[in-house]
Amino acid sequence: MPAILDDKLVIAISSRALFDLDESHRVYVEHGLDAFAQYQLQHEDDVLAQGDAFGIVQKLLGLNQFLDRGGVEVILLSRNSADTGLRVFNSIEHYGLGISRAAFCGGESPHRYVSAFGSHLFLSTDEADVADALAHGVAAATLLPSRAAKLDDPIVRIAFDGDAVLFSDEAEQVFQHHGLDAFAASEKTSAREPLRGGPFKPFLSALHGLQHHLSDKSLLRTALVTARSAPAHERVIRTLRDWDIRLDEALFLGGLKKAEFLKAFCADVFFDDQRSHCEGACEHVATGHVPFGVANARV
DSSP, X not given: OOOOOTTEEEEEEEHHHHBOOHHHHHHHHHHOHHHHHHHHHHTTTSOOOBOTTHHHXXXXXXXXGGBSSOEEEEEEEESSOTTXXXXXXXXXXXHTOOOOEEEEOTXXXXXXXXXXXXXXXXXXXXXXXXXXXXXXXXXXXXXXOOOXXXXXXXXXXXXXXXXXXXXXXHHHHHHHHHOHHHHHHHHHHTTTSOOOBOTTHHHHHHHHHHHHHBSSGGGEEEEEEESOOTTTHHHHHHHHHHHTOOOXXXXXXXXXXXXXXXXXXXXXXXXXXXXXXXXXXXXXXXXXXXXXXXXXXXX
């Protein structure tokens, strides 16, 4: 029988997000594809340094030992050829990562395989690939360079912004076009009308399902970290009830900067649609920019 991944949380990850490939990418940019291929072959046995997504990938895979069914599957997607990509797989083996499936695309964008693998999330450093994945209905984020230290405990902590990430950007459109007072009034009026799902709703739902199968549910924690405050909080709470999804923590910050709260939550990764929020957060946590919704329309 063919293998199926229906019962798993599937994460697709680019090789440049998982490992530090800056030096080999510099060779490609400055000297071309042939020089890049030669460089990778010459350094085939040199272990790659860990990239910005390494910590969250390692911790998510670590949850498999606590699952009585299902599990976490990580898929490697790379613009490398299989030949030049051997260094990547050698590094995966060195670090003991349980990654066995991959697509090496020989210079082409790998985003077209994100849906084919049934991925719930795609993490990359390539903004165009991320935008393409989002356009095809997959939660995706561009990982920003981060100074965050990897957390050694086994608990996976994932934080999300609300509007244009977990939820649609319908409320954000009101704020962007008409201001804060109009946004607050609209959300109060619509408090009992659930928000439509945003690009990360399916990923959150998959995390929620994974959490149910963990032998120790405290090993996976999720948080909403939003600029919303009362009275705009009620619609969010009722929306999550309508979806039958529980978040472990919800922070309604009323416009306060998110970085210190994410640090206090000890987030392994944070997803936000607004670049300015991401740039502040990445000082403390691995951060993915979600180029979705009205806040990115002008970018």
